[in-house]
Amino acid sequence: MSAAVIEYGGDLSVLLYVLSFSLFIFGLMRGTHPRTAKRGNLIAAVGMAIAVVTTLLLDGVGNWGVIIGGLAVGTAVGYIASVRVQMTEMPQMVALYNGVGGGAVALIAWSEFRHAPIDFPLEEFVPVLFAAVIGSVSFWGSNVAFAKLQDLIPTKPIAVPGQQIINALLLVGVIAACVVLASSDDPSEGLFIGLLIAAAILGNLVVLPIGGADMPVVISLLNAATGLSAAAAGFSLDNVSLIVAGTLVGSSGTILTLEMATAMNRSIPNILFAGFGGAPAAAGAPGEERPHTSIGAQDAAIKLAYADSVVIVPGYGLAVAQAQHAVKEMANELEKRGVDVNYAIHPVAGRMPGHMNVLLAEADVPYEKLREMEDINPEMPRTDVAVIIGANDVTNPAAKNDPDSPIAGMPIIEANEAKQVIVIKRSMSPGFAGIDNDLFYLPNTDMLFADAKAAAGEIAAAIEDL
């Protein structure tokens, strides 16, 4: 008993698959502007519906109890998660989605392996092995990333002694197992399961030592990996829709990975294999006190209210404090007084690409006000007040001025060029890089020690009362 309307690999199925991936591409093309992106997402969803329905009607698809059950459970979980998730939690959600995507690929590869014919052609066996390894690595790596983002395990880089060697040995073992499996006449399933497990350990070990601020790179990289694993599954299943869609996801993840790495001026191997911030902060000499000035919300309000232009520089602290609405409130008060307010978004502000933009969009900040780093930096010298909220390393002028700094060469938001700087922060503690931020000690910088949300609220109220 099967719907059995469409022949697998027949003209009709290929035609419908081509239609579906064309809609994916068209949908992504509309994603290049905030006004058209929502429609684009809908178009891509229609493409997906076509692909799924086509597959359900394929000859040979069966076990309907499993299919309907899986669809029902997945749909329910996906629906509930998408409705309930807070915008501050988007990095966790994307990490989980990367994970389940990789997990699905690994499981499909396992199932294909079990049904492989005796003379399994290499051109199909190799993609199955690739999909199994990358799928398993991304599943476990993403779970660790999720646990870090959700604070289930410490976000600090966790260094395991001899870790590089263990990883290298695991990698060699994985490749060796692949070669043995691919060259065997009757490949053993035990070895295949061992391969999945070794890849799982590798996924855990690679992500575990990576600290919170490097998460934008890790999430992007896992995104790229899951995409490629889906493409590999497409090779082994002879499914054009999987190849194209997986490759699109892989390209997207790769572009984002490269952009994030550039924004931190670090290479990808360096991020993956050298625990940044795990480096001792001893050079910064924590005991030594450098002079800084601190002010209260009232004074900050006065400085801001009498400015002509204000640039707000948000960072992960804004997300942690859920301060986006309070900040928008503050900006509203300023705009009422005719102050021009913009937001300077560093590419790696937050825990994933575009994290700050989504938070501020949630608080109704128009997207035209969300300015990219290269775009806003030239305007900084003409800016009266730069307000740093929950950002740290991405504003540190040492990145430009001190060639010995651990973050030397990293592009920064040049808040130090503004006429005045107000830093809203809970304490003088260093940022993720574990180094002092020279910005805090500039003569035109005032520190406002408070929780970001509370401070923004107090400033807004104080401006209103002026």
Add this chain to the structure above:
Amino acid sequence: MDLVTELTIFVLSAFVGFVVISKVPATLHTPLMSQTNAIHGIVMLGGLIVAGFAEGALELVIAFIAIAFGAINIVGGFMVTDRMLGMFVRKPKPADDPEEVPK
């Protein structure tokens, strides 16, 4: 499909992907990621296909989980992207800024 055809499709898709995605502004990178998560849900097709030839409890469970994971990606990915993008579109343009409360 032979390997050459598949590799051709793969390489051309990679170029298309790079060209299209490069044009996505940084502001939309989070929705882009959740949307690509949803597109990645295409692997559910693989789950549906292997469900067809699944035999025995283990293979049925594998197919079930793969399908459920794929469906999470598809439904959750597209829906949360839609939710986020809705936040970007409902903004009034700065030109017709209604925020003019004299103080």
